[in-house]
Amino acid sequence: MALSSTFSSNLSLGLKSQLTQSQSQSQSQSHTFQLCCKTLPLMRRTKANMFNPIVNQALTTTEVPQRRIGKHHPNLWADEFIQSLPNHPYQAPHYAERCGKLISEIKHRFNAAAGGENIVSKLLSLVDDIERLGIDRHFQEEIKEALQLVHRNWNDCQRDLNTTALGFRILRLHRYSVSPGMLGPFRTANGQFFCSTAQTEEGKIKGILNLYRASYIAFPGEKILDEAQEFSTTYLREALQKTGISSNLLHEVSVNLRYDWYAFLPRLEARKYIEIYGENSSWARTEDNEKLLSLAKMDFNMVQSLYQQELKDFSRWWRESGLPNVDFARHRHVEFFFMACAICEDEKYSAFRSSLAKSCVLATYLDDTYDTYGTVDELKLLTEAIKKWDPTSIDQLPDYMKIIYMVLYNGVNEMDREAQKFQGRDTLSHAKDAWETYIDAMLQEAVWNATKHIPTLVEHIENGHVSSGKRPTTLQAILTVDGIVSENIFHKIDYPSRFDYLGGFSLRVRGDIKSFKGEVDRGETNSSIVSYMKDNPGSTEEDALNYLQNLLDERHKELNWELLKIDGVPTCTKDYSYDVARGYLHFYNERDGFSFAYQEIQDHVNQILIEPVTM
Known part of the structure; x- marks a missing residue:
């Protein structure tokens, strides 16, 4: 006997509103891209960790804006090393x-x-x-x-x-x-x-x-x-x-x-x-x-040999995209490709692995732009340009934003063409909506940071489950696996479904718990911990962490239910979407593995992508 939807009525008896209740109680497009990348100068940080003001043509003043930086370590996986991997004997x-x-x-x-x-x-x-x-x-x-x-x-x-x-x-x-x-x-x-x-x-x-x-x-x-x-x-x-x-x-x-x-x-x-x-x-x-x-x-070794061929193509895409020149951002493309492979081993789903890894790369560069480097005025221009979805609209952007915009524009359109092969229809409107709501949420956090505003926990999480990036990084990838996601069931897995919300919630709260200290060091005020302590005067960081962990545990149970109930969404589609959430949580298993790829993450990349099992 398979699971039915009868359990959902029990959730409505208080579980879905638990967070709100708790708080009330407490308070030629490709050609254009190629030309853009070829004509841009190689950008490096000065000693003051900021770009040359000549590059920043969108500013109304010649004064260099003061910028925050993440102090991220560089790419750990040189393209030369990846391209030199020998043909796998398996x-x-x-x-x-x-x-x-x-x-x-x-x-x-x-x-x-x-x-x-x-x-x-x-x-x-x-x-x-x-x-x-x-x-x-x-x-x-x-x-x-x-x-x-x-x-x-x-x-x-x-x-x-x-x-x-x-x-x-x-x-x-x-x-x-x-x-x-x-x-x-x-x-x-x-x-x-x-x-x-x-x-x-x-x-x-x-x-x-x-x-x-x-x-x-x-x-x-x-x-x-x-x-x-x-x-x-x-x-x-x-x-x-x-x-x-x-x-x-x-x-x-x-x-x-x-x-x-x-x-x-x-x-x-x-x-x-x-x-x-x-x-x-x-x-x-x-x-x-x-x-x-x-x-x-x-x-395992035969599948790993396939991963290595895909990794070479993926690393080459990253190298040629112009993104290596955006050096204030995290270069974690190989780690994201590892995550995609660790989730999906099936040989026939190479489009899933590529789409997921590319989407994660795009979201990370946007995240570092909105979270740390970009000024609010620049971010408003970028947000407007992305919503227009027209490469001719980027003239007023700083050059580093032009790179990010064009890689996003070309990447999303390319992934849409892949999804069409599986879905039999154009789903670009869903992808654009996912990215637009993502950057809107990121812009809101940038404004909060710039004005030193601390939102309530409810406000933070309502915005944060979107700014987590779970939706835009997952959506196009899961459309490239078996199962037609028709328009009449799209809403059961995409926004505004409970399944989509819980995946973003899980990433946001787990990320806040594990990356809190690093965010404080970067001058960021947006965090579930900070919001909880503001809502509850006299509470400690430990109080906030305990509350959030308990809340996360309950939401994980609800996410399990949303995964396993039968609601018409293709099983394969839902399983992989759920596993993407698990993939993000893996990086937060010990600490923030996105900002700092510590030794365990490096070991896992080697084990899944580089080193075969001993026979």
Whole structure:
């Protein structure tokens, strides 16, 4: 049975207005572009960190405006390095032939698991391994049939905590209507959970680990999953200190605690689970598991070889765009391409990866222009020019803005042509609206910063979920995957849908929490923390962080519901939009990974794009 929309009525009983209530209580276009880039001088900052006033022709005075800068580190991935990547050996045809043979052999394993005893447990374990190893796209029909069998037999089988938690998580993510009440028999009166006394210590840890993973797939009001998350987090942290536990299990626990569901991107999980799976000597002794591991490794490396070819094209686009000359902004194009690949491994979706990465690049240059470098007068000119959507309207812009405008103009039009191939119609009006509302929200924040105005938390978030950039960076990309998003269902995933709002809300609040100190150093006053403290005199930064984290947790549950309910939006479209939000949250897992690509982010870029898995 699939999820229906009946749950939405429960959300309307206060959940959707929780933020407001809380606050009331407390207070020749391509040719034109090429000419523009060729004639612009190479722009470098002076010692005062500002452009030469001669360049800034739009100003009414010869006095150089005082500008804020982000002090961002330079690009870490030279185009010369990327273009020099050798041809990947896994492009050879015999690897594809070997993978095809393994896929065929593993498909027979589903039939074997569906017979004999413990059908539910065996099928769930097989599906879980295949999905976490990143090879599930090869077994879609088999997984569908396996889960139908699991669901039919659910009430007739004996289950332990491990199987129950695993089943709840997998069935819910595949949009079956399942209740977390199935975990009730394993819960004590004081909110503790227990495994069978007959299980080994490692078996108990595995069960609690799956309970932890299941707790994140919660809907609003499911208190038992809140208790499960609190209990399992404490239990697993203590388990890491125990002796006599196999290293691969401790590795698995450590990885899952470090990256919760919202920050654990599919391809990154595959890379890490391949390592964990290969460390388990008991698994490696069985032929079936050796086949799974061998397929996962070869498939990962073959897909990575495709990523590298796409990365070369993408890096070349960035280099030739003129954007490297806009040196006050963050040059994070490779990191954004990593995010796109970590979300979407399917070979046929190269347009999705390209569109997502390009949109993120465009939004970042606009963000740094509006947030830090541009003056309010310049920003008003840029906003007006973008809304006209006509390259002839940019004459009054400073030259650095001309570059950004033309890359935006050409990029959005190019992505619209790609989307038309999948949707069968022109969707440019939706893309233009997304970018226009984005820059309007950015301009509002620029005015607030310039006037030192601190909005209320409600005002900040209503504007901030738009200025987060989630909508414009996602919209055109998700139109290049399977599924026609007709006009009559567009509003269910695009603005003003609750799904769109929650994605932007998640990015805005998580970003505020993780980037607060850096923004203060840059002189920015727009932050959820600052607004909360203004609304609540006498409150501390810690009070604000606790309030916002609790609010974010509740909104994530609602976002889960919006993702998994059946409402006519193509599943693939909605899944990838949701995963884009997770991609952004990954950069904010520890701190602001957009402003500073710290070592872990660099390692992940290497693992997904550069370094193959050892065979």
